[in-house]
Amino acid sequence: MSEAMKLFEVFIRSKRGLDHKHVGSLHAEDAAQALEYARDVYTRRSEGVSIWVVESSMITASQEDDCESFYDPLDDKPYRHATHYQLPEAVNNM
């Protein structure tokens, strides 16, 4: 594989109405080729109706070191969670 190939993250939407989910990554020369490979690598068993590819380098990710400042302050604020409501049974996803 040539050194010049870029890494892409692949997102697949499995059904109309659902959202795109990250399914993995792959190498390609450019976005157009990445889209074709995503079709061949990740939708061979009819997994999707829509594909997004994003160059991995375009993603800014939070770091392990950020955990303390990012997430810990939320631990003692239970009033932000909607945990005390009773959901009607018909509502599956909340």
Added chain:
Amino acid sequence: MSEISSEQIKEYVLRLADDAVVQGHRLSEWCSHGPFLEEDLALTNVALDFIGRARMFYAYAAKLADDGSTEDSFAYTRDCREFTNLLIHELPRGDFAFTCVRQYLVDEYSLRFMEELCNSEDPTLAAIAAKAIKESRYHLRRSRDWMLRLGDGTAESNRRMQEALNELWGYTHELFEADRFELSLANAGVAVDPSLLRNEWLTAVSTTCEEATLSLPTENWSVRGGREGIHTEHLGHLLSDLQFLQRAYPGLEW
């Protein structure tokens, strides 16, 4: 199409089946040898499309034969001289450039061929063609892309693509030659007259080659014989691999 017998249609269908199975087998040889993982999967996907196409044709031929023949008996127990595929399909896979150029030349042909076969008065052939068209569109998108990438790539990739094109060119003429048998079926509305596809094919191939900075070969040699069962020395080796299991253990099932 009343004067056409099912035996004749079977012979025609076997030609198309043999084209597909041999092309699919050559592509399948790349499995685990692809230049990188993504391309390996993509190539073998295309191989599976061709093998699926072969199965549909063989199954139809078996139905027409109605003598106990099956998809498997056609694919695994006939010898070289009984295979009627066009020679371009059986040439060894060569390097990746050779595989790409062959695939491109075949895809440009295959797409047009299937578009025509869709109009066949034989409903089964028309249905198989309708399914194959969608696959061929994708195949062509891929193979054309490789023509441009590697043709207009590095000096080394351009050299390899040009060599492959020169080597393959003499085998492309056979794609467009119909013998009397095929013409009679074409006149009856069952088969495709491939000579009608040539101009469009040549225009498309010329445009792609120009874009890919490759030159169309001008040499005049050409090779033919596949439809009569006269093959290159390569088909026997291919079949010894493809048919090994059924030859060694006749009738073996999974």
